[in-house]
Amino acid sequence: xDRIVYERMAAHDTTHWWYRARRDILAEYLTRWGxxxxxxxxxxxxxxxxxxxxxxxxxGEIDAIEIDETAGAKASERLGKPVxxxxxxxxxxxxxxxxxxxxxxxxxxxxxxxxxxxxxxATALKPGGKILITVPAHQWMWSxxxxxxxxxRRYSKAGFAALLDKxxxxxxxxxxxxxxxxxxxxxxxxAGKLMGKDDSDDSPPPKPLNTLFEGIFRVERHxxxxxxxxxxxxxxxxxxxx
Numbered sequence: 546x547d548r549i550v551y552e553r554m555a556a557h558d559t560t561h562w563w564y565r566a567r568r569d570i571l572a573e574y575l576t577r578w579g580x581x582x583x584x585x586x587x588x589x590x591x592x593x594x595x596x597x598x599x600x601x602x603x604x605g606e607i608d609a610i611e612i613d614e615t616a617g618a619k620a621s622e623r624l625g626k627p628v629x630x631x632x633x634x635x636x637x638x639x640x641x642x643x644x645x646x647x648x649x650x651x652x653x654x655x656x657x658x659x660x661x662x663x664x665x666x667a668t669a670l671k672p673g674g675k676i677l678i679t680v681p682a683h684q685w686m687w688s689x690x691x692x693x694x695x696x697x698r699r700y701s702k703a704g705f706a707a708l709l710d711k712x713x714x715x716x717x718x719x720x721x722x723x724x725x726x727x728x729x730x731x732x733x734x735x736a737g738k739l740m741g742k743d744d745s746d747d748s749p750p751p752k753p754l755n756t757l758f759e760g761i762f763r764v765e766r767h768x769x770x771x772x773x774x775x776x777x778x779x780x781x782x783x784x785x786x787x
Contacts, residue, residue: 546655547693551594551616553747558596561749562759563723566766568600570722571650573766575604575677578718578783585645588669590636591652592628595620601648608644610636634658634665641668648677651779653708654696663712667786676714676784680705682721682777688734690747705780716782718770724777725761 558564575581585605589597592609594616601607610629611617617628631637633656647666656662666676681691681699691699700708702721709716723730749755768774769781 546613546695548615550693550747551613554596554616555594555619557747557749558594560755561747562755562762564596566759566762567723568597569763570766570769571597571677571679572600572603574718574769574781574783575646578770579604579646579675579677581605581645586643586671587646587648588639588644589648589650590633590666591649591655592617592620595623595628597648597650598624605645610639633662636665636669639669642671644669645671645674646677647674650677650679651681653678654680654698654700655694657697659697659708660711663708663714663784667712667714670786674785677781678716678784679722679779679781682780686731686734686778688737690734700780702780705782709782709784713787714784715787716784719780719782720769721774721777721779722765722769722781723762723779724774725765726758727775727777729758730778 581604587601587605587607589601589607589609592598592611595609598607598609598620607624608629609620609624610631611620612630612632617630621628629638631639647669649666653659653662670676681696683701684699686699706716706719750758765774
């Protein structure tokens, strides 16, 4: 990702509506569907500044990987121990069969060979282990946001399911989320294209809007995995080996 993306993440990952509500949604999703043991070992790959680590720590002992040195240093501070640096699909230093859960949250779209990446991640799972995966949806939504984040692609629901199948995985509770605000996001993306916007400003909106968007998005914690949501900005699944 461009350096500015990591800088904005570090500045806003505790206040921006998207980060805050998404953490609550992911925590509820794991509580309902994760089925993790009390002493679960969890690995987050591509942890960025480590903003998801305290949430994941509710479910077990956490390790993490981040290939960006500056973001990884921030994550190490939050985790209280060193964060690994091995990129996908290599995962050097990760012992096969070590983890009950591997979280890859908006990461796979950055990797050239997404099939190889998922196959490598699957080798880190204990028997019965799961991979929590989120990816951006809809290639037609491609914008400056994807460019500065160094995305290789966005996924259709069918394409995401096909990817899991190619990697030898079975996706449970696969569906959209960030659906309630999807019309707003579509309007904003197309407005940006019409204005020739070549950057992605991920700073929070004014406080009243930030609070409103956070509240709307957070409602989805009651819905994701329980009912099929209409098209949204992202796709989510808990994948396991076939």
